[in-house]
């Protein structure tokens with residue numbers, strides 16, 4: 001449905017998007033994740049033909065967005081980060097205006113506007129001026145214009161930014177509903193948001209692809225990086241020697257210890273290896289009593305920070321490469 005090949009955007013000497021390639025299948029929801037300035041908006045603006053690319057291709061439903069913009073754009077509905085609304089129009093007037101510019105047939109317009117207002121739940125504000133709507137409702141009207149004409153592909157740039165938690169859940173549910181009939185690409189800098197709605201996550205940083213995988217795989221593979229937190233009574237060197245002699249241990253990280261004569265540390269092991277028993281027996285043999293032992297699960301935010309931090313060292317393509 002969407003094919004992106006070696007997409008590059010340079011602003012002067014600044015490489016905002018650096019050879020990005022990916023495909024999105026029909027009916028999928030692809031989440032684009034990255035910190036501020038990662039290149040999300042720039043990529044979306046190229047996908048929708050809003051700005052040109054320095055290099056590379058974007059093929060939407062078989063049409064190149066740069067060579068056949070009219071054909072390709074027919075398949076796209078776009079909600080930019082700031083929704084393109086006319087504040088002095090009522091919701092209904094605005095949607096009629098959007099239907100006109102998207103060449104929706106006159107005899108189909110009224111029904112389509114009604115159906116979309118019902119789907120997006122904005123019927124109750126249809127006669128109100130857009131400038132008098134709350135932010136959540138403005139965002140909904142932005143979504144309504146994106147799906148006008150029922151394009152195959154819907155591209156949403158940070159669709160929940162600035163909304164309250166209830167509105168965020170409502171917009172997420174809407175996105176899931178939309179994906180039943182459309183292919184959806186959305187961007188966010190919030191990992192939990194992406195994992196809640198997307199089939200595939202692409203993490204980008206400094207314009208480069210860091211990793212792409214399903215949200216489940218991303219979490220599962222990162223569990224290998226989860227550690228075992230320990231507080232042990234004993235001497236730091238002894239504890240280090242004992243723990244580092246356990247075969248499956250890959251990394252030891254010292255933590256601040258709150259009790260005198262104790263050592264706190266997080267111990268990392270190879271993927272999915274349970275080292276709790278080995279740690280217990282080794283420390284008891286060395287007469288170093290364990291005061292605390294618990295698993296530390298990496299939060300989704302930490303996964304994201306870990307991945308985007310690793311990018312400078314280059315070259316992760318799948319979560320399984322971690």
Ligand SMILES: Nc1ncnc2c1ncn2[C@@H]1O[C@H](COP(=O)(O)OP(=O)(O)OP(=O)(O)O)[C@@H](O)[C@H]1O
Nearest residue numbers: 011014016034035036037038039040041042043189
């Ligand atoms: N018109 C422009 N001229 C020069 N540099 C630009 C322009 N637009 C974006 N950039 C730069 O390109 C990089 C990528 O910006 P972009 O807006 O795509 O990031 P983003 O991932 O969408 O970030 P955010 O989450 O903050 O919106 C940034 O370093 C930004 O400063």
